[in-house]
Amino acid sequence: MKKIFFGTIVISLAISCSNTKKTTTPAAGSEVLYQQQWNLTELQGKPVATSTTAHLLFTAGQINRVSGSTGCNRLNGVYELSGTNSIKFLPLAVTRMASLDNNANETETKFLAALQQATAWSATTDELVFSNGTTVVAKLQGVKPATAEEKKLNGSWELTYISGQKIAFNGLFPDKKPTISFNLPAPLINGNGSCNGYGGKVKVDGNTITVSNIISTMMACEGGGEPIFFRTLEKITHYSIGADNSLTMLTGDIAVMKFVKK
Numbered sequence: 161m162k163k164i165f166f167g168t169i170v171i172s173l174a175i176s177c178s179n180t181k182k183t184t185t186p187a188a189g190s191e192v193l194y195q196q197q198w199n200l201t202e203l204q205g206k207p208v209a210t211s212t213t214a215h216l217l218f219t220a221g222q223i224n225r226v227s228g229s230t231g232c233n234r235l236n237g238v239y240e241l242s243g244t245n246s247i248k249f250l251p252l253a254v255t256r257m258a259s260l261d262n263n264a265n266e267t268e269t270k271f272l273a274a275l276q277q278a279t280a281w282s283a284t285t286d287e288l289v290f291s292n293g294t295t296v297v298a299k300l301q302g303v304k305p306a307t308a309e310e311k312k313l314n315g316s317w318e319l320t321y322i323s324g325q326k327i328a329f330n331g332l333f334p335d336k337k338p339t340i341s342f343n344l345p346a347p348l349i350n351g352n353g354s355c356n357g358y359g360g361k362v363k364v365d366g367n368t369i370t371v372s373n374i375i376s377t378m379m380a381c382e383g384g385g386e387p388i389f390f391r392t393l394e395k396i397t398h399y400s401i402g403a404d405n406s407l408t409m410l411t412g413d414i415a416v417m418k419f420v421k422k
Contacts, residue, residue: 190241192283193218198300199346200231203270205296209263211350211359213343214271216288216300226252230268232259247281247290274298303345310344313364313399316351317341317407317419322385322392324416332385340393340419353386355379360393369399369409392416 200214201207208214214231218224218239226249227236237252252272259265274297278290288300306314319338321329332354339351342362349371350359358376362369371393376386396409396416409417 189244190220192285192302193281193288194220196302197305197345198228198288198302200267200271200298201301202299203267203274203297208267210348212264212267213341213346214267217305230254230271231264232261232268233257235272245280245282247278249275249278251276271298306344309366310342310364312401313407314342314344316422318422319389319417319419320406321418322389322416323414325385325388327384332383332388334383335381338386338389339422353381353389354383355381356386358390367398367400369396371396389417 198216198218200212200216212231213229216226216228218226224239224241225236226239227234229235233255235252235254238250240248240250242248252275254272259268274290277292277297279293280291282289282291283302286302288302289296290298290300317340319333319340322332325332336352336354338354340349341351342349344362344364347361347363348359349362350357352358353376356376356379358374360374361372363372374390374394376390392411393409395411397412398410400408400410402408405421407419407421408415409419
C-alpha cells in the first residue's frame with residue numbers, strides 16, 4: 161500500500177511521572193493476552209478486509225503496554241485491566257501517515273474508536289473480543305508473533321528484476337513496478353501487479369516459500385508484464401534476503417525475481 165509520510169503526531173502526551181509509578185496487577189486469566197499477536201478480523205459486527213495488517217501486541221508489567229498497527233500507522237500506549245474482564249485503553253500514540261487506500265483509512269478510524277469504546281474483553285486461544293456493554297466492538301484472531309526471520313520478510317517490496325524476458329524491464333512495467341507485501345505469520349500476501357491490486361496465499365518455512373491462489377482486479381494494463389509477474393510468483397520455491405536489504409526469489413537455485421524494501 162503506497163503511503164506518504166507526514167511525520168509523527170502523538171495523539172496523547174507521554175505517560176506522566178505519576179502514571180509511571182502506578183502498578184497494575186494483571187487480571188486473572190489475562191496471560192492469554194500476552195502469548196500471541198492479535199490480528200483484527202471484525203469491527204462493529206462487520207469483517208475487515210483480509211489484506212489489513214491491523215493488529216495488537218500486549219505486554220504485562222508495572223505498566224501494561226500495548227503496541228501494534230492500525231493497518232496504516234503504528235500505535236502504542238497503555239491499557240488497564242481490572243476485575244475479571246474489564247479493560248480500558250488510555251489515549252494512544254499513533255504515527256500519522258496518509259494512506260491512498262480509503263478502506264484502510266476507514267478501518268484505522270473505526271479500529272481506534274473501538275479501542276476507546278472497549279470496556280470489557282474475553283479471549284480464547286484463537287480469538288479476542290472487545291465489547292462495550294452487550295455490543296461487540298471488535299474481534300481479533302490470535303496468531304503466534306512473527307519470528308526474527310519473518311520480521312525481515314514482512315513489509316512491502318518493489319520488483320527490480322524479473323528473469324527470462326526479451327522485453328526490457330521498463331517496457332514490461334512502463335507505469336509502475338510490481339510490489340508484494342508480507343504480514344507473517346498471517347498466510348497472506350497482497351500488492352500491486354503494476355496496475356491491478358492482488359492478493360494470494362503464502363507459505364513460508366525457513367527459506368522455502370510457496371505462493372498460490374493469486375486473485376487480482378481486472379484492469380487492462382500496458383506493457384504486458386503483469387501476467388508474467390503473477391506466473392513467476394507462483395513458481396518460486398525459495399528466497400533470500402541480502403545485507404543490502406534486497407529480496408531474491410528463486411525457482412530451485414535460479415534467481416527469477418529481485419526486490420528492494422519500500
